[in-house]
Amino acid sequence: MFITESKKTNTDFNSIPDDLFGAIEELKKELNAVILVHYYQEPDIQDIADYLGDSLTLSRQAATTDADVIVFAGVHFMAETAKILNPNKLVLLPDLDAGCSMADGCPPEEFAAFKAAHPDHLVVCYVNCSAAVKAMSDIICTSSNAVEIVNQIPKDQPIIFAPDKNLGRYVSEQTGRDLVLWDGSCMIHEIFSEKKIVQLKIEHPQAEFIAHPECEEQVLRHADFIGSTRALFEYSERSAAEKFIVGTEPGILYQMEKHMPNKQFIAAPATTCACNECPHMRLNTLEKLYLAMKNRGPEITIPEDIRIAALKPMQRMLELSAQISAVKQKQMLSSV
Numbered sequence: 001m002f003i004t005e006s007k008k009t010n011t012d013f014n015s016i017p018d019d020l021f022g023a024i025e026e027l028k029k030e031l032n033a034v035i036l037v038h039y040y041q042e043p044d045i046q047d048i049a050d051y052l053g054d055s056l057t058l059s060r061q062a063a064t065t066d067a068d069v070i071v072f073a074g075v076h077f078m079a080e081t082a083k084i085l086n087p088n089k090l091v092l093l094p095d096l097d098a099g100c101s102m103a104d105g106c107p108p109e110e111f112a113a114f115k116a117a118h119p120d121h122l123v124v125c126y127v128n129c130s131a132a133v134k135a136m137s138d139i140i141c142t143s144s145n146a147v148e149i150v151n152q153i154p155k156d157q158p159i160i161f162a163p164d165k166n167l168g169r170y171v172s173e174q175t176g177r178d179l180v181l182w183d184g185s186c187m188i189h190e191i192f193s194e195k196k197i198v199q200l201k202i203e204h205p206q207a208e209f210i211a212h213p214e215c216e217e218q219v220l221r222h223a224d225f226i227g228s229t230r231a232l233f234e235y236s237e238r239s240a241a242e243k244f245i246v247g248t249e250p251g252i253l254y255q256m257e258k259h260m261p262n263k264q265f266i267a268a269p270a271t272t273c274a275c276n277e278c279p280h281m282r283l284n285t286l287e288k289l290y291l292a293m294k295n296r297g298p299e300i301t302i303p304e305d306i307r308i309a310a311l312k313p314m315q316r317m318l319e320l321s322a323q324i325s326a327v328k329q330k331q332m333l334s335s336v
Contacts, residue, residue, distance in 0.1 A: 015291075015294075016287050016290065016291075017290075020286050020287065020290055021047075021048060023290055024048055024286075024289065024290050024293065025048075027290070027293040027294060028293070031068060031069040031090075031293060032067055032068040032069065033067055033068070033069035033070070033071055033293060034050045034051070034061075034065050034067035034069070034070055034071070035048055035049055035050045035051075035071045035073065035289075036049070036050070036051050036058045036061055036062060036070060036071070036072050036073065036074070036078075036082065037049035037051070037052045037053075037058075037073040037074070038052075038053070038054070038055075038058065038073065038074040038075075038078065038251075038281065039052065039053065039054060039229050039230075039233075039249075039251050039252045039255060040074075040229075040249040040251035040252070040278055040281040041073050041074070041251060041281060041284060042251070042282065042284070042285065042286075043254045044286045045073045045284060045285075045286055045289060046251075046254060046255065048286070048289075049073070052255070053230060054142065054143070054144060054228050054229040054230040055078065055081075055127045055128070055142045055143070055144075055228075056127075056142040056143075056144040056145060056228070056230070056321065057230060058072075058074070058078065058081075058082075059081055059085070059127065059142070059314070059317075059318070060318065060321075062081060062082040062085050062086060063085045063086075063318060065086070065089075067089070068089060068090065069089065069090045069091075069092065069293075069296075070082045070086060070089055070090070070091045070092070071092045071094070071289060071292060071293060072091060072092065072093055072300075073094060073284050073289060074093075074098070074281070074284075075098045075099060075100045075103075075278075075280050075281060076093060076096070076098055076099050076100065076103070076130075076300075077100055077103045077127070077128055077129060077130060077131075079091055079092075079093040079300045080130065080131045080300055080302060081127060081131075081134075081314065082300070083131075083300045083301070083302050083307070084131060084134070084302065084307050084310045084311050084314055085311070085314060087302075087304075087307060090296065090299060091299065091300040092292045092293065092296070092297065092298065092299060092300070093284075093292070093298050093300055094283075094284040094285065094288035094289040094291075094292045094298075095283040095284050095285075095288050095298070096298040097280075097283055098280045098281065098283040098284055099280050100128055100186075100280055101185075101186060101187035101188075101280070102126075102128045102129070102163055102164055102184050102185060102186045102187075103128055103129050103130050103133075103163070105163060105184040105185070106129055106130070106133055106162060106163035106182060106184050108130060108132035108133055108136070111133050111136060111162065111163075111182065112136060114160070114162075114182060115136055115160065118158070118160055118180055120158055121158045121159055121160045121180060122138045122139070122153060122157050122158070122159050122160070123136060123137045123138045123139075123159075123160045123162070123313075124137070124138065124139050124140075124141055124146075124149065124150060124153075124159055124160065124161050124162075125137035125139075125140055125141070125161075125162050125163065125313065126140075126141055126142070126143070126146065126161075126162065126163060126164050126167055126168075127140050127141065127142050127317075128163065128164065128186070129162065129163050131302050131306050131307065131310045132306055132310075133162070133163070134309075134310035134313060134314065135306045135309035135310040136309075137310075137313040138313055138316070139153075139313050139316045139317055139320070140313045140314050140316070140317040141317060142228065142317075143167060143212065143213055143214065143227075143228035143229070143231075144227075144228040144230060144231060145317070145320070145321050145324065146167060146171045146213075147170075147171050147174045147175055148320075148324045149317065149320050149321075149324075150171050150175045150177055150179075151175055152320055152323075152324075155177070158178075158180070159177060159179050159180065160179070160180045160181075160182070161179040161180065161181055161182070162181070162182030162184065163182045163184035164182075164184055164185055164186065164214055165181045165182065165183055165184060165185055166185055166186075166189065166190070166213065166214050166215060166216055166217070167213045167214050168181040168182075169181065169217060170213040170220065170226065171213075185214070186214045187278075188249050188276055188277075188278050189212055189214035189215045189216075189247075189248065189249075190214075190215075190216055191270040191271050191276060192211075192215055192216070192219050192247055192268050192269070192270060192271070192276065193268075193269050193270060193271040194216075194218045194219050194222070196268075196269040196270075196271075197209060197219060197222055197245060197247070197268055197269065198222060200245050200266065200268075200269070201222065201245065204243055204245065204266070206241065206242070206243055207241065207243035207244055207245050207264075207266065208224040208225065208239060208241040208243070208244050208245070209222055209223050209224050209244075209245040209247065209268070210223060210224060210225045210226075210227070210232045210235060210236065210244055210245070210246055210247065211223040211225075211226055211232075211246075211247030211248065211268070212226070212227070212228065212229065212232065212247060212248035213226050213227070213228075214248075215247050215248075219247060219268075223247065225239075229248055229249075229252055232246065232248060232252065233252060233255060233256060233259075236256055236260065236263065236265070237259070237260060241263075242262070242263050242264065243263065243264040243265075243266070244256075244263065244264070244265050244266065245266045245268055246265055246266065246267055246268055247268040248268075249276065249277065249278050249281065250267040250276060250277060251277070251278075251281065253265045253267060
């Protein structure tokens with residue numbers, strides 16, 4: 001359920017130009033627009049990105065862009081995040097129906113009751129949630145920084161972690177913290193088949209299995225590496241392995257194959273079908289992106305009271321992430 005006052009526009013697919021790539025480039029100049037693209041988008045959209053990345057990378061870009069218009073090729077909560085950070089910019093989402101099973105599975109009114117039942121708890125929310133849920137949070141995190149952010153919180157401070165129970169369980173294991181978890185998950189990362197992945201590992205004994213922490217516990221226990229979408233990409237770059245079974249939405253395989261043509265990437269199989277592509281992410285198309293820029297809509301707007309409340313935990317995440325990065329950089333330099 002979307003709390004934002006997002007505005008739809010009429011679309012005319014008969015007006016699509018033959019050269020979509022050229023037309024989008026012209027509109028980008030005309031609007032002074034930046035195109036932010038998540039790794040799970042279709043290849044054509046990935047190819048026109050000004051910035052391509054996971055949630056943390058795109059949040060950082062959204063926070064610092066000097067563009068007048070942000071075109072967010074991702075899902076609804078991502079475009080909301082950009083609007084939270086950029087209230088005076090026009091934020092466009094190619095398809096307003098591009099939602100998220102995890103965000104939709106944490107309705108604000110139900111989360112408010114859950115939070116009220118744990119009044120002494122600090123709320124750490126995964127960025128995959130609505131603006132209204134962000135507004136009830138103390139700190140936002142991504143899969144890239146969740147473990148490090150929880151490690152920054154005093155050990156005697158009880159914590160609610162929402163909305164992903166699988167990421168929350170992984171963070172709990174990595175930090176040794178007893179987290180109170182909201183019972184939510186990603187429909188894509190929950191359908192990977194442990195049995196089929198084990199079979200693939202037997203068929204490809206030299207392959208490394210790399211997986212996103214949104215996967216279920218029985219899948220993660222077979223992983224050679226666990227990390228965010230960006231971390232999976234970077235690990236496959238530096239690993240000596242030449243073959244990988246990839247346990248996340250298969251849109252990332254396009255970039256892996258593009259940048260590492262000498263390595264082989266196999267999409268981890270789902271339990272009952274080949275349905276491990278996110279249907280929400282794939283609602284966006286190059287044609288819809290063009291029309292969104294041409295029509296200046298669908299536009300994402302957020303009630304100002306919700307936006308201001310949601311901004312505080314987002315800023316806290318960005319501040320902590322900057323501090324964590326600075327410490328890592330200092331450690332790297334001291335080890336040289």
